[in-house]
Amino acid sequence: MHPIDAARYGGPSSHWVQIEAPCAMPEGYAFTATHNEQSFSVTVPKGGVQPGQVISVPFGANHATEGTPFLNKSAREHDVGSWKDGLFDCCRFGPCHPSFLHALFCPQILMAQVLTRLKMNWLGDRAPEHEWTRTFWRVLVIVGFYAAWNLLSPAFDDDDDTSFSHNVMYRSVDWTFAIYTLFVLSKLRRQVRLLFDIPIQYRVLGQWEDCCLSFWCGLCVVSQVARQTCEYEEQQAACWSPTGLQSPSILDATSVLTV
Numbered sequence: 001m002h003p004i005d006a007a008r009y010g011g012p013s014s015h016w017v018q019i020e021a022p023c024a025m026p027e028g029y030a031f032t033a034t035h036n037e038q039s040f041s042v043t044v045p046k047g048g049v050q051p052g053q054v055i056s057v058p059f060g061a062n063h064a065t066e067g068t069p070f071l072n073k074s075a076r077e078h079d080v081g082s083w084k085d086g087l088f089d090c091c092r093f094g095p096c097h098p099s100f101l102h103a104l105f106c107p108q109i110l111m112a113q114v115l116t117r118l119k120m121n122w123l124g125d126r127a128p129e130h131e132w133t134r135t136f137w138r139v140l141v142i143v144g145f146y147a148a149w150n151l152l153s154p155a156f157d158d159d160d161d162t163s164f165s166h167n168v169m170y171r172s173v174d175w176t177f178a179i180y181t182l183f184v185l186s187k188l189r190r191q192v193r194l195l196f197d198i199p200i201q202y203r204v205l206g207q208w209e210d211c212c213l214s215f216w217c218g219l220c221v222v223s224q225v226a227r228q229t230c231e232y233e234e235q236q237a238a239c240w241s242p243t244g245l246q247s248p249s250i251l252d253a254t255s256v257l258t259v
Contacts, residue, residue, distance in 0.1 A: 016056050021049040023231045026080050026196055030119065032129065033057070048080060051234045080196050083228060087213070090223040098237040099244060103223040110222050111185055112139035113244030117229050118195070124187035136242035146177045185214040185221060192225045 017035050019042065025031070029044045042057050049055060085092055090100050102110035112122070115135045121127035122138040153170055189210040192198070205212050214221050230245060238246045 016058055018054050018056055021051060021053045021055065023051050023229075023235060025049050029195065051231045081198065082196075083198060083201075083224065085224070085227060087217070087220045087224055089227075090220055092227065093232050093237075097232070098239045099223060099226045099232070102239065102244075103219045103226070106143060107185075107218055107222045108139055108143050108181055110226050110244065111181070111188060112136045113242065114188060114192075114222070114226050114229055115139070115184075116242045117244075118188075118191060120188070120191065122184070124184040124191070133242070142177075142180070146173070149173055181218065182211070182214055185218055186211040189214060189221055189225055192228055196228065 017033075019033050025044045026048045027044055027046050029048075031042055031044075033040060033042050042055075045055065090103060091097075093100070099110060102113075112135055115122070115124065116132060119126060119129075119132040120135065121131045122135050122142070127135075187210075193200075193210070200206065200209050202209055202213075226244065230243075236246045237244055
């Protein structure tokens with residue numbers, strides 16, 4: 001490998017480690033890697049990376065954040081500029097795939113997993129590590145509360161005037177949960193489009209595309225963004241993992257190259 005200017009990436013105190021990408025990641029995507037039990041931030045370099053591609057990144061007293069690709073093990077094209085598949089390809093990996101089951105029975109869980117992959121909080125905003133690592137569990141608590149509320153709340157008789165106030169409160173929880181899901185899912189889809197440089201598909205909807213599709217077919221939207229943000233062909237899905245994948249969300253460095 002050609003010598004690399006260490007001063008550009010933190011000075012001569014830096015050395016280099018090699019990291020193998022577990023999935024396709026676009027240019028500018030930031031993730032956390034660990035080496036010698038120490039975490040550091042890495043930003044995917046220009047051109048992005050593909051599954052199996054190895055990038056060389058600086059590691060030292062002054063950590064740089066941009067990796068330098070030098071070996072490509074995958075010949076697949078970069079998934080930037082378009083969706084990997086269609087909006088209605090929910091069963092692409094079969095009807096028993098965890099991503100489809102979550103999308104069908106509890107889309108909020110799959111939404112939380114994608115939020116975690118993109119380092120976003122439970123409100124759909126970019127967040128520091130101490131927040132996005134808790135996103136999945138916070139959404140799980142919200143879903144659990146909503147499920148418990150529906151199970152424990154008595155059935156109200158619409159003809160009974162004495163239960164009117166209780167009925168209003170009951171319906172308010174339903175509407176709040178639905179609005180929360182629509183709000184965050186719309187923001188998540190927009191963030192995925194921006195991250196992968198995907199243009200608006202339906203011109204008639206314009207800037208409202210993300211919101212409208214999330215409202216009309218939230219199942220399809222959350223399933224599509226889940227497939228877009230990982231390689232299910234390479235990584236095994238998991239139902240209750242914070243990222244929806246069995247592989248760890250924090251990448252482990254392999255060998256060390258001294259500059």
